[in-house]
Amino acid sequence: MQHFSARNGCHRWWNRFAPRGFTMDTRQFERGTMGNKACAIINRKSGRGSDEESFAQTLKLLEDRGVEAILLKKPADMAKAVDEAVAKGFDPIIAAGGDGTICGVTEALRGKGPRLGVLPLGTFNYFARSLGLPEDAEKALDVALNGADSTLSFGEINGKVFLNNASIGAYAAVLEVREDIYKNWGRSRLAAYWSVIVAMATLYRSLKMKITVDGKVHQMRSPVAFVAIRAYQLAEFDLEGVEEIEDGKMALLAARDSGRWMLLWRAMRIFFRGARKGQDYVLLSGKEIDIETSAARRFARDGERERMAGPYRFRLKENAIPIRVPHPEENEA
Template sequence: METKPLPKDAILVVNAHSRRGQDMFAQARDGLEAAGIRLIEAHAVEEPEKMAATVRAAVDSGAPMVIVGGGDGSMSGTVDELVGKDCVFGVLPLGTANSFARTLGLPLDLDGAVKAIATGQRRRVDLGMIDRDYFVNAASLGLSPMIGRTVPHKLKRYLGRIGYLLWAVKCSVGFRAFRLTIDDGQKERRMWSTEVRILNGPYHGGVELSDNAAVDTGEIVVQAVVGRSKPRLAWDWYAKFFKLRDRDAHTEEFHGKSFRIDTKPRQRISIDGEVLAKTPVTVKIAAGAIEVAVPAS
């Protein structure tokens, strides 16, 4: 079935606090207009906590497309405002890992992302949910939230994924494994784990972690690194980063529409890089929740 073309009118909202947001706002605004997008409004938001309200106002104004510039946290923090609305979500990847953009097949350079919005097509995609909070790409519990909660902003901003890696080594010293319970409503599974990834797409932290997660399957994927060994967790990230043959040797995956996840002790949950929840939680899929702008096939 042929979809409607992408709108040519849009509102631009850029997280100017993100890694490249301050530098890229003017370039994005000028590039979009040069590519034929008529910007009804353009906002450089200095305070990240105001991103959602700015996007909400843009959607409520009737804009046919809202283009959000920032990292995965900016996308997750604003996407709730588009669920159930006749408004296309445009993505400008200006963050550190840009996992959602990778999942969508978007170019990670600004010019390429602008071209996708100006000349691409609509695609209806799923969103993940942690209780009632929508997210675009991935949530995690274990070591990742500890890193996300404590990593210095300047380290993240200027060193990107290398900064995360350095901080991960520091955080791992005091980290301990936890007891994990996963319940799909029919069967309850218990195991020791060092990290759990809740995936709406294959990427987390810019690394492809799953061959089975995608944004159009109508299922959420829960991937657990099993056991109590911290070296095993480090090896899992290494093996997946370099796509080694045995990269799935230390993980178990569960697929479905909804799961109840609990841990002992309770674990904080990072949702696309922002620590926003704590176990126990219900995770589920919101199938076909929004339309996004992607490159033409």
């Protein structure tokens, strides 16, 4: 990790739509009262922050606002960086990056007290957009420093945090292809969409799954099981499950098992907001979801892929950590 002091510019190495799930504390809507010093944990490789010019602009913005900047050299540094920030008394601790970075900071921060701030620097920024955060970095940083205090709910898959969604099956394969495409084309939404087409055309594996939702068992075959806890991304692609999430449940979408080319066609229907429940996917919803498959599988959470042995237990953790969000009047404007 690399640490930049916004106070004196020196640096040193050190080892280190109002969405459901947020509750507003109206007693704390006073602006500009930042009792503790803030820090930002930055993922240099996140979408908009990955080029030199954008990275320099981010550091300058943080320095101008008196925010300590902590650079991650590798994802494995995340937990240590958060622990050291907590020990130094930073509050809020700002996650500067894409959804994967914000998820990592959230996981490391749970149960430790300081408020989470969000500076979205990723390609899609679904989580930040679900909070109503502005896309402009300076305005988003202002929310992290002076916004309303609220609480954040998140999901867990076998104890690992996710903020938007987690899935097993084909989507993890898409992310693997996406990283290769990013290396050649750079990070962009167009490259991300193209990776879906490439992956669906070349990779297909149907999974036999036993899915238990709030005690009710469902047997099915599907290439992917996608569990969402925020409505924003589903609404953007005109997928069902929004009402279920707003009712405090998780939404599980499983694609129909109909072969590689039909899966590709259905992916295209999602892009063009034409996918339909029953015809293209199955929707289940509940507060507890368990998925059993025959062997360990790749899984993905908030755009980052990993490996994990099943069974996969999805749980919703309500009002789990404090977070800074826009003031209500800002979202109404």
